[in-house]
Amino acid sequence: MTETNTDLDRAWWKESVVYQIYPRSFNDTNSDGVGDIPGIIEKVDYLDDLGVDIIWLNPVYESPNADNGYDIADYQSIMDEFGTMDDWELLLEELHDRDIRLIMDLVVNHTSDEHEWFIKSRANEDEYRDYYFWRNGRTDIDGFTGFNGPENEAPPNEWESFFGGPAWAYDDDVGKWYMHLFDRKQPDLNWENPAVREEIFEMMEWWLDKGIDGFRMDVINLISKPDSVVHHDPPTNESEMWHSIDGPRIHEFLGEMHDRVLKDNDVFALGEMMGQHMDMGLARSYVGRDGPLSTIFHFDHVLLDNGGPIWETKDWGLHDLRGVFTRWQDGLSADGWNSIYLSNHDQPRLVSRFGNDDRYRRESATLLATLIFTLRGTPYIFQGAEIGMTNYPFESLSEFRDVETINPVKNALGNDEIDSFEQVKHALRHNSRDNARTPMQWSDAENAGFTDGKPWIGVNTNYEEINVEAARADPNSIWNYYRDLISLRDEHEVMVYGHYGLLLGEHDSVWGYTRSLDGAHLLVLLNFSDHEQHFDIPDWELPFDEQSIDAELFVCNYDHDVGNEIPDRWFELRPWEARVYHLAE
Known part of the structure; x- marks a missing residue:
């Protein structure tokens, strides 16, 4: 395509x-x-x-x-x-x-517990109480103690925060638990309000x-x-x-x-x-x-x-x-x-x-x-x-x-x-x-x-x-390699908007793909390994006719003469070598 x-x-x-x-x-x-x-x-x-x-x-x-x-x-x-x-x-x-x-x-998603909204919410100011999730704990668990809450009261549910420990913290002054999906100093905002x-x-x-x-x-x-x-x-x-x-x-x-x-x-x-x-x-x-x-x-x-x-x-x-x-x-x-x-x-x-x-x-x-x-x-x-x-x-x-x-x-x-x-x-x-x-x-x-x-x-x-x-x-x-890539992306619209087409989808070490736009193509070959890779690309995988293509190797991360080189579908890549060919009809 x-x-x-x-x-x-x-x-x-x-x-x-x-x-x-x-x-x-x-x-x-x-x-x-x-x-x-x-x-x-x-x-x-x-x-x-x-x-x-x-x-x-x-x-x-x-x-x-x-x-x-x-x-x-x-x-x-x-x-x-x-x-x-x-x-x-x-x-x-x-x-x-x-x-x-x-x-x-x-x-x-959350604020600090030192945000003005949370301070006012803790103080039970009516306008701010529902800015956060304040909930009662569970008291239906026999002999339960812990989680920094009252004796025989468990957190509202069993969720754990992404940072470890319960996703609920008990506040002594309020007498309720507030939800924090992250750190206990990051109470979750109530977007329902x-x-x-x-x-x-x-x-x-x-x-x-x-x-x-x-x-x-x-x-x-x-x-x-x-x-x-x-x-x-x-x-x-x-x-x-x-x-x-x-x-x-x-x-x-x-x-x-x-x-x-x-x-x-x-x-x-x-x-x-x-x-x-x-x-x-x-x-x-x-x-x-x-x-x-x-x-x-x-x-x-x-x-x-x-x-x-x-x-x-x-x-x-x-x-x-x-x-x-x-x-x-x-x-x-x-x-x-x-x-x-x-x-x-x-x-x-x-x-x-x-x-x-x-x-x-x-x-x-x-x-x-x-x-x-x-x-x-x-x-x-x-x-x-x-x-x-x-x-x-x-x-x-x-x-x-x-x-x-x-x-x-x-x-x-x-x-x-x-x-x-x-x-x-x-x-x-x-x-x-x-x-x-x-x-x-x-x-x-x-x-x-x-x-x-x-x-x-x-x-x-x-x-x-x-x-x-x-x-x-x-x-x-x-x-300097990053700088060159940024410059090339500015110059070649195919790098931005070109359609992606996967090549060599079953290869264990080489990732190949094309980008195509208005008759211009990129052929990208990346060797994700510490070893040389030798391979060919079946002609049916390519979105262009090789006979009608002018090819230029314009990106390579090894010492290589970047310039005209027509790929014949047979390649040898050194460890972690990256090559990008620019192909124009």
Whole structure:
């Protein structure tokens, strides 16, 4: 199938490259060990030189930092550690002056327990009590004691939070339990209450009026809770916590958000959505032409190695990874748009997870970049991926900062589920979100040039070798490879809108595919292994007649003369080699 220009539903955010900044770990200018907004301003030219189009800024709002800023105490105030609102406004100005757009994190499934709304809700102010889910506990369990509640009273139901322990916390002053699907300092908002929705929509409009270009919406498909929570006091166990995903009123709530806030603004609305699987068909209802959002983050590929508890990892293969992406490429080809990412602040480093971060670090990092930029969808770079940053060699639990790592491990140690930290150290090195949150490695100076103070989390020990300064000086570096891919994507529309066609679907090590648009084709070949691969491509798999094609090898991550080369369907790829041919009729 060759897609034509008349088929295209164009949008600026489809043609853009997103760079994600985790401000706490990006660049520190006041030597307190924490990155800040002036530090981002200091690096705006770096972002411009790389060629990115959109900055996604993780939360910089006022927060007690129980979950590194995802527990927001004031949606319209900047955290002192990060700077001031004046700093933020200068950052927006500097980005816009360079034609770089800015999207902000929208965290509205929950607030901090230090948010004014929750404080007033605890004080039983009538207007605010129903901003959150306050429920009675269960008293029908003989001899039950525990869970930090009254004697002989259990939590309202048996749900466990995503961060470990019960999804309910007891408040002595109120005499009831409140729901928190994440940390106990992150009470869930009650979207059933129209006043809550009104507050959120007004806040969103306030940020758009300040000039931002959209939102990345944190766990947005959890905002509608199942009837067992909404209508029962205490809630029943008729539904598992997972039924909070895509709850009964989710489309109504997001539709109202779209009509009230998004519809009349040319904004990028990116929804992080747990539990989305392409074969369920729900994704198109969110991001299709009539859907309320621009695109979504799904988790299918980043759960391939998930073994359940954070200290368990399971094996995966190229068949699994290729299968996930192909389902999503095909599933949204006619109606919808993909987000293409392999790492972010919630995931380990991509080269350590999907590549070989030792012998073939450069080769596998550039191959993974090739994948991100040649699939159909908006590509995302998480800070540090462009220089091939790797996972951190954690040696003790005290080195971690993330509650999603610390809480489950402490609970497991206390419940004798595991014997010691040493038992799970290797898996945590692989799985923990803190791998992505170590400071950006700018140079081989002390603390990788991130700070003159004591970093809030450890700097990876390989910073003397892996850093921005060294990468920019090396014309064959991962950084320059990213830069070239971004430039090529700007120049070749087939990289953006071209139709995806799978090749070699049964190969154990090679992922091949084509992209086709208006008679132009890309042939992408990726060797996901430490070994040479020799193979041919059956002519019936190709969406073009070789005899009528002019071919050019214009991307290769090995030393290779990029230029005219006509493929004869027989290929030899070196370990982690990536090749992209541009083919025109």
